[in-house]
Amino acid sequence: MSTSTTTSHIKMGLFGLTMGYALSRIGFSDFGEVHRLFTFADLRLLLTFGSAVMLSMVGFAIFARGKKLPKKPLHKGTVAGGILFGTGWAITGACPSIALVQLGQGYLPAIFTIFGILFGVWVYPKVHARFFGWDTGACNV
Amino acid sequence: MNLIKPRASLFPALIILLTLVAPPLALGEDESLIKDKSEALSWWIESAETGNANAQYTLAQMYASGVNGLGVSQDKRAAFSWFLKAAVQGHAKAQYEVGQSYEYGLGVKQDKDVAKTWYQQAAALGHSEAQEIISGTGQKTVVPVTGASPASPKKETSKSEPGSFDITSLLAAVTIGNSDRFWSWWAGGAMLAFLTISFWMAMGNTLGVSSSWDRLVRWRDDQQMAKAEARMAKNRAATQDAMLAAAIEEFGEEYVKQMMQTENKAASAKQAKRASFTKVPWTAHLTFLAMTLVGGLVAAVTAGDFQIQFSLGSEYERFFGFGTQSWILLITGGTLIGFGTRMGGGCSSGHGLSGCSRLQVGSLVGTGAFFGSAIAVSFILEALA
Known part of the structure; x- marks a missing residue:
């Protein structure tokens, strides 16, 4: 039990490190670059994202053939949640991992974004249970 | 089981209120920024970074000679790199300057052959001094203009014909982005796919x-x-x-x-x-998130641009200013990110990378929604700024 815990720490830590490093070097943590992605002033990040999806598709097609992977069904919150997240992304230049990368690079205001994310993630299940209560196709919410 | 107290209904109201109130507050502060001299410089840099060839050329000139009033010190390498960016886009004067840089080894390793090909491109666009150099040295026929490929650091984009607004140079101008600061799109895409x-x-x-x-x-x-x-x-x-x-x-x-x-x-x-x-x-998820932060730190330190900064950058300040109201906006934006990703069932990695690549309907729709709204909001910001 404890060895598997240690391994998962090491694995997850390495993935975090690599991802944070890569996202920074790609420029996803740069507000200006992300803004130019969304205004199509520079297509580099869009191509980065698009090629990542395409290559992953090939990768999954090869390695995940016949395997069971978590489903991502469409539910009532998909579009609304996406719109809220997109708004937040355009304002802060951050998605859930980027805020951390920004802070790591020395951008102190990212702390505020991180607080916001923590609050949003914390409050959502409560709002969901109180107001929405639809089936998300996952057992964790 | 009774997790929810009536007070919970305040939260969504608060979120909506903050979203409505915060942007105008932040935008009002914008004008005072231009006072700063270094701010003026950053305007040039921003404009140059968005791919404006004239801005790139001007910025390069500033670096080439240094402008004390703007706090720009002479930096031949920076000058060369901006000249090159403008040159690749078909800016004749910049092409001439790149030729000069190569000929005399200013900010780049001296290489007279490469210099020649740049002079030829500039000459073909009607740059008189470049034409003089070409005809004066009598090298017109040695290196054919078409297919001339001046070797430039990190870039394979100079294959563009000297007429220059053909598709190659247009693509080059677009996809290069900040390739001296950041990875190229294919390297970044490969890395993200590998991680996924x-x-x-x-x-x-x-x-x-x-x-x-x-x-x-x-x-x-x-x-x-x-x-x-x-x-x-x-x-x-x-x-x-x-x-x-x-x-x-x-x-x-x-x-x-x-x-x-x-x-x-x-x-x-x-x-x-x-x-x-x-x-x-x-x-382990905590470790994952903490190491993501460390990854950003390592990247910045090894790139030599780690710096404690109290702002997200000049582009951010252009929209939201600096100080309390911009921080409130960040908390609001962060809340939207946290709330929205949980509501939508994924973020740019879960929906965008892992989901879209497996053609999951929820992910495709979700990714469309967050990209769409981010694009809309970014254009609105641009219009308001």
């Missing part, structure tokens, strides 16, 4: 950063789950015996034996599946 696939292969679950935040915030659930499972394990044997006895009494021994065989298979498959999804404890 290898994460799933190593962890048995697909990459999704917003879920990690969720696990972190709901860490108590892990504890409760562990407790419940321990209790179950203790009682399992006793429960099973009781159930078995009851079943035999009801249906007869032979039937129950058969049932158990088929059921065992299904149960073990189910258990295996569940185990692979839940085996990572929340603390």
Whole structure:
């Protein structure tokens, strides 16, 4: 039990490190670059994202053939949640991992974004249970 | 179970209120920024970075000679790199300057042959001094203009013909981006795809950063789950015996034996599946998020541009200013990110990378929604700025 815990720490830590490093070097943590992605002033990040999806598709097609992977069904919150997240992304230049990368690079205001994310993630299940209560196709919410 | 107090209804109201109020507050502060001299420089830099060839050329000139009033010190390498950016876009004067840089080794390794090809490109666009150099040295025929490929650091974009607004140079101007600061799109795409696939292969679950935040915030659930499972394990044997006895009494021994065989298979498959999804404890997700931060730190330090900064950059200040109201806006934006990703069931990694690449309907729609709204909001910001 404890060895598997240690391994998962090491694995997850390495993935975090690599991802944070890569996202920074790609420029996803740069507000200006992300803004130019969304205004199509520079297509580099869009191509980065698009090629990542395409290559992953090939990768999954090869390695995940016949395997069971978590489903991502469409539910009532998909579009609304996406719109809220997109708004937040355009304002802060951050998605859930980027805020951390920004802070790591020395951008102190990212702390505020991180607080916001923590609050949003914390409050959502409560709002969901109180107001929405639809089936998300996952057992964790 | 009664998690929700009536006060919870305040939260959505608060979020909506902040979203409506914060942007105008922040935008009002914008004008005072231009006072700063270095701010003026950053305007040039911003404009140059968005690919404006004239801005790139002007900026390069500033670096080439240094402008004390703007706090720009002479930097031949920066000058060369901006001249080159403008030159690749077909800016004749910049092409001439790149030729000069190569000829005299200003900010780049001296290479007279490469200089010549740049002079030729500039000459072909009608740059008189470049034409003089070309005809003066009598080298017009040595290196043909078409297909001339001046070697430039990190870039393979100079294959563009000297007429220059052909598709190659247009593509070059677009896709280069900040390739001296950042990875090229194909390298970045390959890296992200590698992470997406290898994460799933190593962890048995697909990459999704917003879920990690969720696990972190709901860490108590892990504890409760562990407790419940321990209790179950203790009682399992006793429960099973009781159930078995009851079943035999009801249906007869032979039937129950058969049932158990088929059921065992299904149960073990189910258990295996569940185990692979839940085996990572929340603390490992914390490690994951913490190391993401460290990754950013390592990247910045090794690139030599680590710096404690109190702003997200000049582009951010252009929209939201600096100080309290911009921070409130960040908290609001962060809340939208946290709330929206949980509501939508994924973020740019979970929906965008892991989901879209498997053509999951929820992910395709979700990614469309967040990209769409981010694009809309960015254009609105641009219009308001």
